[in-house]
Amino acid sequence: MTHPPGTARARAQTLDRFLEVARGGSAEAAFRVASLGRARPDELTGSMPATALRTGADGWPAVGGLGVLVDDVLGFAIIAAHPALAWSVSAEISIDVLGPLPREGELHVTARASQSSRGRGFASCEVRSDSGALVAMGRQHGRYVAGPAERPTTHVDARAGSRDAVQLSETLGLDEIPHGGSFALRLHDPRRWANALGNVHGGASLAASEATATHAAAPGNRALRTTSVAISYLRPAPVDAALTFRAQPIHRGRSVEVLEVVGSSGGRVCTHARVTRQSA
Template sequence: MSMVAPSDNTGAAGAGIHVVTTPDPSAELQDPETPESVLTRFGIMTLDENFTEFTVVASMPVGRLVNPFTGMPTVGPLAILVDDVGGRANFYRRGSGQWTVSSELTVELSPDGIDSLQAAPDEPVVASSRPLGPHGATLLAICTLSHRGSTIGGGTVRTVAIAGGPDGPIQRGPDTLVRTPQTSLADLMSTAPMPTEAAAYRLAQRPDSIINNLIGIVHGGVSSAGLELVASAAINHGQAEPLRTASIRVNFLRPFFAGAQSRYEGTALRVGRNSAIGDAQAVGDDGKVSILARVTGYR
């Protein structure tokens, strides 16, 4: 079967595509939406999977990652972990011969979440996902995020099951990025800050097959993290006291292909005394808006 990107009206494909088209349990051990290359790049470790209850537990180190614009600790990369565990919980429930397209992703952080990460930055965050409701028009998974044994947040991933799909994951070469404790988040994501224009923050998304999913689309968790980075930078523009991200809400509109012109753009919708709202969009190499996000921050 040929590999075809879903159309704009399929329910959105920004978070990628799950593509194993048979219910073979051995094939289900790796969800093509979050291929092994993404797990390795970001240090995600699977701790437990239950193919009867459709639960997934995985961990990821995020405590030392910072926003490339502000230099402050960021929770944006938690979207990568949420997308992984939530996407897998949904993917494992698909019907025979189906693949899944992610349409929405959310991340919620507790008021003390960032404090916990800063207090023990080398301790990974653990995400535990499970199904929320039956397989209907969509599949919905919810997860909790814990750090040092305490719950610091949660998230959801919604996907749409579609009949058919590509034959299997594309092959990619070895990862040439050597990760060290000094490797920046921007390098892990293959991104680069662009000049700020009128308090609008832009982050270039460079092509990198390691962070792509099956059909060459930027992994949905990675793109969600990019959207949080620019939105957070925008709401913190000129602020003496930082506004910490409390929630991230993402809608995937169409496939997000990286190229010379692909980027994330973030602006502040409102900045108040104790809270702020920022909007962000991912613009593909074709100039079309592929993903939208809204970020809320509090002091």
């Protein structure tokens, strides 16, 4: 995309300030997101250790663990595409898994925006292993909003209590709760996952949705693993009240499962996700 001449340096400085806000986030610290930055003027990059994904209840590396990194890199690609570098919030995010997620080494994400208007933007990304193998692809629809100059005071350290976590649900601080016959996990302290706007980080909501689906999947069926997650953000999830994720199976078969996961706070739906699990 092209921008007015003579503004490249000012744009780069502004984007660097935005990136600095994100780098100080507790969600980024918990998943050890690193190297958020620009590879080229039209590309945003980031990385994380594969071990920071944790595992799902099925024993496989958790696809939801990619949520924070993918959300950050896609979001900043959308920000960089706006002529005035407006802040953006996630409207939809999807992750499609193309190969086994590694259990060691680094995961590297590169994103580029392909559409930007006054109100909305769109970006896609690739997730690769250290060897260069393409393991996943992501996309995001974003909405432009007024952004913060610095992190909100609700920010707390999400690393506390998660350093020794094995499962993704432990990292997030999710607990199982009774929920009228369906399976539900509750995020009791969303403050740990506040983003720069003071709401629950979209990548954390994606992670919690995928973790809930994995826990709710057919018991003992370890032959299936998550192959795609698609989540819509219907309203900001507040950080001052518990957030509940309820999973409902849509289809259960030998080779494929599809689950719907609804995230709500105070009786109001905040997120709606569809998680597909297929045979390896």
